[in-house]
Amino acid sequence: MRRIIERIWLPGDMIPNEIDLAKEFGCARATVNRAMRALADEGLLERRRKAGTRVALNPIRKATLEIPITRLEVEQRGGTWRHSVLERSEVVPPVSVASRLGLSDKIEMLHVRSLHYADNHPFLYEDRWVNLSEVAAICDVDLQEIDANEWLVQNTPLTKGDISFSAANATKQEAELLQTSEGEAIFVIDRTTWNGDVPVTIVRLAYAPGYRMHTEI
């Protein structure tokens, strides 16, 4: 890693083979192999069967993002978290939601809208749909006691997720809930989570103005 980030090995360069590296560093070949795999996972090396291993042409490390539990996120920022369930209903979803999940728009889903607070200031407005045929047990859960996301993470298999981040102008309703003005820029996360090929939940998270998502590489 040091040789790559200090550009001693330049982007595109072939690097020595594992046997030579093991000799140089005085370690087992398996150790070199493990290190190579880690560097390839981070995006610093490109490994090709037969063609050998090169320094990536754009050796930038990937950033990792935690997908946070809102309660923990607020607490990590030093705030006191609470949340308030604004709506909980079993209704047929709009076509836009059903079609993104590949579900029928005739079958009822759980619709939960809630507002999360940090130190009594609105922090996040959450609009969530849950596939009841996959997670019927949520019907018996008091979502004011434990928020839907935290309950789902702890009680349902979630094998994959699609996440997108974008900016949006606050609608009138969002502005009222987040105590800001209509049109104010807000940070939005749209996330769909699956168990295998079965959709579990789709959520839109609209953060109060000023929110920044931070990561390091």
Added chain:
Amino acid sequence: MRRIIERIWLPGDMIPNEIDLAKEFGCARATVNRAMRALADEGLLERRRKAGTRVALNPIRKATLEIPITRLEVEQRGGTWRHSVLERSEVVPPVSVASRLGLSDKIEMLHVRSLHYADNHPFLYEDRWVNLSEVAAICDVDLQEIDANEWLVQNTPLTKGDISFSAANATKQEAELLQTSEGEAIFVIDRTTWNGDVPVTIVRLAYAPGYRMHTEI
């Protein structure tokens, strides 16, 4: 992983020790150890010396984000990339920039503002400052030929970076450049990159409305 995501091993559960797992799976203990480490890196396991290994209380995998070269990002979206350097000057930075980098606001830096296009539509407005005492060689580079980010990635050691994502209302200048209206919500990435403890560059990337950053877990 399957046992964790299917909640056979529940959040907070202790998992069997490596010797028992190696026996069960008929593999070497080193293989089990490597798998445990990979799962811990992904955030699914919590390993504590002496206390043993537990399933994470919030077993959500971390998402990884590529920090893209804009040219490649546009090309991956199927577009044709070009960019136009709007300004290139060696000037003293505003205090806000100098102080974030821990540099003097009396020493000149390279200021580069450029507009990236996808299929001739504005895609990204980039406002960048480069620490010339660290990367003097950039002075001889034609930044219309290769964009500053791509040149820096290929030619400078970049050992760490701070990245934050946020939403902002387009300023009048940004709106004109991105061919949108003042106040429109835009997605913004602020990134500072370091070589060890020396700041290399700070950049604000303002994406045209409609931009979504996508990842999967």
